[in-house]
Amino acid sequence: MKKQLLSTLFIGIDVSLRAHHAVILDFFGNQLASVSFNNNLSGASLITSEILRTAVSSKATHVVTAMEATSFYSFHLCNYLFQSPELAALNIKVYCLNPKVTSAYQNTFVDMDKTDPNDAYGIADFARTGKITSEPFNGSAFVALQRLTRVRLHLVESLAREKSYILTNIFIKFSELAVLNPRDKEDNPFSNRFGATSVAVLTDYLSPDEIAYAPVEELIDFLCEKGKSRFSDPEAKAKLLQRAARDSYRLDKAQYEPLNAAIAASFNCIKSFEKEIKTIDSAIEKAVKGLSSNGYQCLLSIPGFGPVISAGIIAEIGFIDRFKSEEKLAKFAGLTWRKKQSGRLTSDITYMTKSGNKYLRYYLGEAVMSLIKNHNPEYTAFYHKKRNEATRFQHKRALALTSRKLVRLIYALLRNNQLYISTRGAVEATT
Structure with missing residues (x-):
């Protein structure tokens, strides 16, 4: 094991969108190479050749490569080095490290400037001193599935953010709708702010005044149509809605039309997010079965x-x-x-x-x-x-x-x- 460490190269790579910088150290901390290369296929080939050249000159038999998981900039290089047949002969291990961990280590170099070569040196030294505790990169077999599951999380978070945002506009337009709380919540057409009945109330009526002064029979027919006759007592729900409209704050008439446009736009976004989540769910199920x-x-x-x-x-x-x-x-x-x-x-x-x-x-x-x-x-x-x-x-x-x-x-x-x-x-x- 000791002999293996003595013949190991430790490579730290500072990654960015357009270019990377690599520093190669031996077991004793001597800097053997420092090279910049583009973040593309030609650049990856260049650093591979540099690693091989340095390994031959220093008689190294093993390589440990470490880089920070900086957004998605490190993915292609990490995968390229892992799959390289030339580097496989050097028993290469590739690590994508948490920037929080490497940054804390580099803060111990109190007199070092903040530059790309110095950052790469700090990452290489982090690997050399045995600080890495994470598992090495193990190929990209699950990347396609991972892209699907992560984009689903992105859509879910966007949906939650949009729902949270629309509630502010709903309260401004129809303040009492947010506090309706009848005993039989399951039969409450307004308990779900994003249900079909609530959406219709908020978009089909310009202002609470239109609901407050509408005939009860008209509201009953409206709720039965939008709720598909699911409510046990539509007359009570209509009176509940009308009472809420009468108790709500009023705005200037000129404010209702732009407010309704904002609410309608948010509802359209919510509907779109929900539709895309269902599509992604189907794609996830298909992908995981084959993997x-x-x-x-x-x-x-x-x-x-x-x-x-x-x-x-x-x-x-x-x-x-x-x-x-x-x-x-x-x-x-x-x-x-x-x-x-x-x-x-x-x-x-x-x-x-x-x-x-x-x-x-x-x-x-x-x-x-x-x-x-x-x-x-x-x-x-x-x-x-x-x-x-x-x-x-x-x-x-x-x-x-x-x-x-x-x-x-x-x-x-x-x-x-x-x-x-x-x-x-x-x-x-x-x-």
């Missing part, structure tokens, strides 16, 4: 796990044999907590690192909420137990701890290539 059908079926066997959640987890984990233990997988997801201790004092408050894969952490959280929604007794009980133990941030704390528990189950199923067994503890005992 990792066994792992996909293993996760689908868990009651509450649907196609999207299962595919999202598989896309971020990739090949499970990348991780030697479930602790490694949990660390990859950022579900670890740092202890704070000084002298005899140990803090009761510990913060989650969150330095791992945020997308995997998101899908684990969605999986936990799905398990609770589907009344999985084990995970529902654990979630509520941890929620009751907390004095603040109850939901976030319980969600994170339950996600950490779920990691053990997922790791066991994927590692053993087995389906979920409903008997409590049967699967997790195998870990």
Whole structure:
């Protein structure tokens, strides 16, 4: 092992949109090369030739290459170096590092200027000193699926943001609609601000005055048409709506038309986002079946796990044999907590690192909420137990701890290539 380290080259690459800079160090920290190259195929070929030349001159047998995961700029180079047949003979390992980690290390160089060569040197030295704890890059087999699952998250976040934004305009136009709360909520046509009936009320009527002074019979017919006659007592709902309109604040008449245009635009965006999410869901299901059908079926066997959640987890984990233990997988997801201790004092408050894969952490959280929604007794009980133990941030704390528990189950199923067994503890005992 010592001989291997002595014959290893450590390469740090500072990445950017147009060009990269690489610094090559030996085991003793001597700088053997410093080269800039373009962020394209020709540039990748150039740095490969430089690595091979340096390896021959220094008699190196192994190469460790590290770069920061700066947006998507590092993807092509990372994949190129990993797949290079020439570098495979040098047992190359390629790492995409969290910039937060490397930045903290480079801050220890107090007298060093902030330049691309110096940044590359800091990354190379970070690798040389054995600071890398993450798993190496393992190919791009899951990239296509990952693009789908991540764009779905982007659409979901955009949808949530649009829904949050439209509520401000809804309150300005029709303030009392936001506070309607009849006892029978399931039969309330206005409990869902984005349902067909609420949308029709907000877009078909110019102002609350038109509702307040409309005949009750007209409102009943309107609600029956838009609600497709689902309401048990449409007359009561019509009177409820009319009372809300009379109690709402009034605006100048000139303000209603542009406000209605803004509300209609937001509703169109919401409808578009929902449509695109359904399209992406179909594409995800199709992609994951052709890529990792066994792992996909293993996760689908868990009651509450649907196609999207299962595919999202598989896309971020990739090949499970990348991780030697479930602790490694949990660390990859950022579900670890740092202890704070000084002298005899140990803090009761510990913060989650969150330095791992945020997308995997998101899908684990969605999986936990799905398990609770589907009344999985084990995970529902654990979630509520941890929620009751907390004095603040109850939901976030319980969600994170339950996600950490779920990691053990997922790791066991994927590692053993087995389906979920409903008997409590049967699967997790195998870990």
